[in-house]
Amino acid sequence: MKYFYTLSICLLISLNVTAQHQDGFYATMSLHHAKALVKDAPNDIEILSTFRNEVAVWMTETGSHKLHDRILTHGPGYIYRNSEEEAITAIQNPQNILENNTRAALNFSITEDATVIPTLDLIQTQNIEDHILELENYGTRYHNRASATQAAVDLKAKWEEMAAEYGRTDVSVRLFEHSNTQMPSVILTITGAEIPEEYVIVGGHLDSTSNQGNDNAPGADDDASGIATITEATRALFEVGFVPKRTIEVMAYAAEEIGLVGSNEIASEYASNDVNVVAVSQFDMTLFNGSSNDVSFITDFTSGTLTNYMMSLLDHYNASGDHQVTYSTSVCNYGCSDHASWTGQGYLAAFPFEANFGQHNGNIHSTGDMFSLTNTASHATKFAKLCAEFLIEVAKNNEALSVNDVLASSIYLTINDGMLSYDLTSSQKEVKSIQLYSIKGQEVFATTAISDRDQVALPTLSTGIYIATITTENSNTPIVKKLIVR
Numbered sequence: 001m002k003y004f005y006t007l008s009i010c011l012l013i014s015l016n017v018t019a020q021h022q023d024g025f026y027a028t029m030s031l032h033h034a035k036a037l038v039k040d041a042p043n044d045i046e047i048l049s050t051f052r053n054e055v056a057v058w059m060t061e062t063g064s065h066k067l068h069d070r071i072l073t074h075g076p077g078y079i080y081r082n083s084e085e086e087a088i089t090a091i092q093n094p095q096n097i098l099e100n101n102t103r104a105a106l107n108f109s110i111t112e113d114a115t116v117i118p119t120l121d122l123i124q125t126q127n128i129e130d131h132i133l134e135l136e137n138y139g140t141r142y143h144n145r146a147s148a149t150q151a152a153v154d155l156k157a158k159w160e161e162m163a164a165e166y167g168r169t170d171v172s173v174r175l176f177e178h179s180n181t182q183m184p185s186v187i188l189t190i191t192g193a194e195i196p197e198e199y200v201i202v203g204g205h206l207d208s209t210s211n212q213g214n215d216n217a218p219g220a221d222d223d224a225s226g227i228a229t230i231t232e233a234t235r236a237l238f239e240v241g242f243v244p245k246r247t248i249e250v251m252a253y254a255a256e257e258i259g260l261v262g263s264n265e266i267a268s269e270y271a272s273n274d275v276n277v278v279a280v281s282q283f284d285m286t287l288f289n290g291s292s293n294d295v296s297f298i299t300d301f302t303s304g305t306l307t308n309y310m311m312s313l314l315d316h317y318n319a320s321g322d323h324q325v326t327y328s329t330s331v332c333n334y335g336c337s338d339h340a341s342w343t344g345q346g347y348l349a350a351f352p353f354e355a356n357f358g359q360h361n362g363n364i365h366s367t368g369d370m371f372s373l374t375n376t377a378s379h380a381t382k383f384a385k386l387c388a389e390f391l392i393e394v395a396k397n398n399e400a401l402s403v404n405d406v407l408a409s410s411i412y413l414t415i416n417d418g419m420l421s422y423d424l425t426s427s428q429k430e431v432k433s434i435q436l437y438s439i440k441g442q443e444v445f446a447t448t449a450i451s452d453r454d455q456v457a458l459p460t461l462s463t464g465i466y467i468a469t470i471t472t473e474n475s476n477t478p479i480v481k482k483l484i485v486r
């Protein structure tokens with residue numbers, strides 16, 4: 001009797017479950033897409049479990065079609081799983097997150113030409129050179145020396161000044177204190193305007209070492225170059241007025257040279273707090289041009305998906321012309337830099353490196369790792385461009401501000417040499433007013449009482465993207481156009 005009772009309860013429960021989950025299947029997919037589908041088709045999907053950016057779901061065939069038709073731009077969108085248990089286990093498996101990652105395959109698109117292209121022109125080799133020399137002047141940045149901590153404190157101040165110079169109220173800089181070294185890491189955060197809980201990270205290491213004694217470890221290539229590279233990319237992002245949708249973090253790690261200490265502590269803290277890090281790129285050694293190709297992507301301890309994506313960025317933006325960058329691949333054979341800390345926690349990381357392994361700068365870890373060896377940072381500039389492309393394309397523009405143009409093809413509107421020129425004569429519309437907004441939403445120029453065709457002098461504008469709106473008589477919809485000031 002007792003058996004019968006237990007059995008019928010089990011039967012009831014299982015019947016209930018099958019009734020609820022019939023005509024469907026289990027799958028894993030990105031949280032982002034799952035949420036969109038829940039909103040669009042609540043009866044066709046149920047989120048069973050969440051881990052970072054991935055979810056285990058039950059969904060109907062109809063749901064999978066809706067996912068394709070209404071939410072995705074490309075890719076399958078989900079991975080089929082045999083059971084609920086398999087789906088839940090799969091999202092918690094770092095290896096799985098790494099290479100089977102639906103989010104990675106789906107969300108890495110290249111769409112931000114309007115922001116990236118002007119940014120590439122803003123990146124300046126001179127700034128990278130100045131910064132490398134500034135860091136070299138600490139003598140050594142060995143993690144247990146006061147000079148290393150000083151370098152971190154000063155870098156925090158430098159990044160704060162840089163953010164202030166461009167009026168960025170969405171940027172903060174903090175020191176990350178560690179357990180296994182006295183040297184702090186430095187983290188600059190640009191809070192995402194739309195999906196702040198998703199992170200895009202670039203980093204390099206601020207410490208240096210010398211096997212000839214650590215009193216004199218200038219560490220120009222290893223890795224002042226990486227710090228200078230990511231700093232210049234970030235500055236260019238500020239100059240162009242880029243407001244990211246996702247949160248961006250720029251990291252100067254402490255104590256890499258004694259075993260990835262700083263990055264390991266940061267990556268494990270992020271993992272234990274379930275921080276949604278979408279992608280990480282490491283910049284360690286960008287100064288020395290040792291191989292026939294410019295960038296060598298390290299393919300071990302990195303994500304193939306992310307590496308391929310960064311190659312696509314170079315194919316798209318740097319195939320020829322002034323900004324040309326060529327690439328190949330290489331291996332370290334060990335977790336040779338901070339990318340390995342992120343990979344170890346199941347995050348997607350890539351490592352574009354200065355040369356093929358073995359053809360890299362032979363003076364690292366010595367008193368000879370000085371800027372004077374190359375005397376130019378032109379090689380590093382290529383990495384700064386890749387860094388900016390990566391940050392803009394993975395973090396994406398804030399859609400709230402990146403308006404679609406509402407403009408008849410017959411209307412002419414442009415900014416050139418400080419003048420706003422427009423011609424609305426063929427549109428048969430009478431102009432009431434023109435406003436110009438920065439990408440951050442500040443009105444930088446406004447005028448009324450104007451004719452249908454004119455040239456108006458503008459105040460001095462910093463380079464970047466602006467949005468012009470023109471209000472006309474007898475129409476409630478203003479004409480809107482994005483404009484680039486170069």
Ligand code: BES
Pocket residue numbers: 222223256257258259260284285332335336337353357358360
């Ligand atoms: N920048 C090097 C890594 C590197 C060196 C990559 C040469 C490719 C070629 C990094 O600072 C470093 O020195 N790493 C250590 C290992 C780390 C786990 C302490 C190394 O390579 O010995």
Ligand code: ZN
Pocket residue numbers: 209222257364365
């Ligand atoms: Zn090193």
